[in-house]
Amino acid sequence: MKKTVVLGASPKPIRYSYAAVQQLSGKGHEVVPVGIKEGEIEGIAIQLGQPEVEAVDTVTLYLNPKRQEAYYDYILGLKPKRIIFNPGTENLALIQRAKDEGIEVEVGCTLVMLSVGTY
Helix, strand or coil: CEEEEEEECCCCCCCHHHHHHHHHHHEEEEEEEEECCCEEEEEEEEECCCCCCCHHHHCCCCCHHHHHHHHHHHHHHCCCCCCEECCCCCHHHHHHHHHHHCEEEEECCHHHHHHHCCC
């Protein structure tokens, strides 16, 4: 089972990060939502801070580039196979650092990728 960290997860149902957690879980992916507000998404607790997560396949970002800066070392330290930069999260500095570490980078929408089967 592929493990995905949803960074920028929100307990608000109107947020795309919420929908991403729902859909990833619904399609059988192990999901670790990480955010700044306590809460849960369909019974999955949102982790706060920078929790240790092992065997990460994908980090999908829902943080704007400025907010990502505090997480650079955390994201890269998870050693994911890929990072998905959802619309509005594109960040050339982090993209370059990820590529330098051999991490696959995708600029796209997790929800669209799931709906068309390219996730």
